[in-house]
Amino acid sequence: MSNEIRSVVIAGGGTAGWMTAAALARVLGPRLTITLVESSEIGIVGVGEATIPAIAGFNRMIKLDEDDFLRSTQGTFKLGIEFVNWWEMGHAYMHAFGPVGRDLAYVPFHHYWLKEQSRDASSLWDYSFNWLAAKQGKFARVERIADTPLAGLAWAFHFDASLYAAYLSRLSQGMGVRRIDAKIAGALQDPDGDVRALKLEDGRELAADFFIDCTGFRGVLIEQALKTGYEDWSKWLPCDRAFAVPTENVGPPAPYTRATALEAGWQWRIPLQHRTGNGHVFCSGHISDERAREQLLANVEGRPLADPRLIKFQTGRRKVLWNRNVVCMGLASGFLEPLESTSIHLIQVAIQRLILHFPHHGDCEERRREFNRAAISEYEYIRDFIILHYYANNRVSEPFWDACRTMNVPDSLRHKIELFRESAGIFCSADDLFQLTSWLQVLWGQGVRPRGTHPFVEAVAPQDRGGYLKDLRSLYAQATQKLPSQADFIARHCAATPPSRG
Numbered sequence: 001m002s003n004e005i006r007s008v009v010i011a012g013g014g015t016a017g018w019m020t021a022a023a024l025a026r027v028l029g030p031r032l033t034i035t036l037v038e039s040s041e042i043g044i045v046g047v048g049e050a051t052i053p054a055i056a057g058f059n060r061m062i063k064l065d066e067d068d069f070l071r072s073t074q075g076t077f078k079l080g081i082e083f084v085n086w087w088e089m090g091h092a093y094m095h096a097f098g099p100v101g102r103d104l105a106y107v108p109f110h111h112y113w114l115k116e117q118s119r120d121a122s123s124l125w126d127y128s129f130n131w132l133a134a135k136q137g138k139f140a141r142v143e144r145i146a147d148t149p150l151a152g153l154a155w156a157f158h159f160d161a162s163l164y165a166a167y168l169s170r171l172s173q174g175m176g177v178r179r180i181d182a183k184i185a186g187a188l189q190d191p192d193g194d195v196r197a198l199k200l201e202d203g204r205e206l207a208a209d210f211f212i213d214c215t216g217f218r219g220v221l222i223e224q225a226l227k228t229g230y231e232d233w234s235k236w237l238p239c240d241r242a243f244a245v246p247t248e249n250v251g252p253p254a255p256y257t258r259a260t261a262l263e264a265g266w267q268w269r270i271p272l273q274h275r276t277g278n279g280h281v282f283c284s285g286h287i288s289d290e291r292a293r294e295q296l297l298a299n300v301e302g303r304p305l306a307d308p309r310l311i312k313f314q315t316g317r318r319k320v321l322w323n324r325n326v327v328c329m330g331l332a333s334g335f336l337e338p339l340e341s342t343s344i345h346l347i348q349v350a351i352q353r354l355i356l357h358f359p360h361h362g363d364c365e366e367r368r369r370e371f372n373r374a375a376i377s378e379y380e381y382i383r384d385f386i387i388l389h390y391y392a393n394n395r396v397s398e399p400f401w402d403a404c405r406t407m408n409v410p411d412s413l414r415h416k417i418e419l420f421r422e423s424a425g426i427f428c429s430a431d432d433l434f435q436l437t438s439w440l441q442v443l444w445g446q447g448v449r450p451r452g453t454h455p456f457v458e459a460v461a462p463q464d465r466g467g468y469l470k471d472l473r474s475l476y477a478q479a480t481q482k483l484p485s486q487a488d489f490i491a492r493h494c495a496a497t498p499p500s501r502g
Ligand SMILES: Cc1cc2nc3c(=O)[nH]c(=O)nc-3n(C[C@H](O)[C@H](O)[C@H](O)COP(=O)(O)OP(=O)(O)OC[C@H]3O[C@@H](n4cnc5c(N)ncnc54)[C@H](O)[C@@H]3O)c2cc1C
Pocket: 011, 012, 013, 014, 015, 016, 017, 037, 038, 039, 040, 042, 043, 044, 045, 046, 047, 048, 049, 050, 051, 161, 182, 183, 184, 185, 214, 215, 216, 217, 218, 220, 242, 244, 279, 311, 313, 329, 330, 331, 332, 338, 341, 342, 343, 344, 345
């Protein structure tokens, strides 16, 4: 590419397509003509309803009003993910967002907590404001616990994926994005291989300087046209199918996602204002479709509102995510199962990265390299975190879980586990998505136990350590008591307006 980039075509209008359109229009709008092509005949995948707190950064970028967004998407608040039966049957823990306890004198909090375990058998989650609020169905936008140095709640959202795409579509078109409803038949390429135009099924050609492939699993540009290739991770993440089904709510929506491990996979529960999203992610090598469907229906709480829908996938990532003049986003870029709700996050960071490296003047070799390096490293980091949930299990004599427990995990993950076993050490870089408290909760929740703690904790006298823990517990418990229920908070601030799919 050597010419100025003035026009961008986004292929596909699911969550990825419309998030990209909204962000580009907001940030680069005056410099670019943006066109999005989607096919109402093909539709969108229509799942992907749970997020992580980093989405707040994206909302800020597109100047989205949080209450308006929640009203328009039947949204609820999410304080964490509860993992049921993952380590052992009957056991549950939460990956709660936000801090767990508060560090003291240079050493992370959990070392003090571990040291006190012999005298004070409190749970790690007694020090998580998010966990306490989640389990009591409470929520408010609390940035800080009053009169203390303690952080408040950290939240993400659950929302209806179809309504979210429609919401962003209205927002983007309001900012000048042109929408075309048509099927893409293929790509027209220059002799050097760059994509020159989309060929639409109705015969039209849609030329642009730069293309963003958001066509979902099809990867119409990145794979069908450019043959980029795919790195398969099914040896580590063998689940390859999901049944999804919405059900009626049976009570006020809980402010957290639940992931329950089953015979050969796991089931999600995502509570929205008007319904609950459910799905069973499973490994077809260990369970038949029919049995997986039965298990899903046997484990949902409310009345199903539709027939379960089967979605097939292959875990992994595209070999590169920016190839020639095409960047891919969303399912076109790869797939990591939704155990930690990271797919929408991956779209968001890819958009932010693209804006940062946008090739306004055409010349982009080094930016492309940097974009791919960062995107691949992010995918691999999240992959390791998800594998940990499967690998560190104690569900002995269950074939699927036995296979997971005995797999050969990536060295990067093995190192993290062994470091924690050896010294309770967890080290993350500043830009890693999951930080110390995320790893801590999942390592501990999955039964990984350290052999020791940092010797520095001895510098604090045992009675002071104990007193510190007791004070923290009581501050968190009192702060939780003062919160309203999530249902009351939603009724007051963001109760949904009737769904609109315009
Ligand atoms: C079972 C499951 C559960 C998930 N749960 C979560 C979750 O909880 N949290 C999370 O963050 N993510 C989740 N995800 C991922 C999430 O669904 C996706 O990241 C998100 O929906 C983005 O999808 P997309 O826009 O890339 O693709 P799609 O929604 O498939 O959109 C593709 C778009 O391309 C268009 N298109 C395709 N081919 C053509 C063509 N030839 N011509 C014209 N248009 C075309 C389609 O019409 C559509 O508009 C989940 C995914 C699955 C499979």
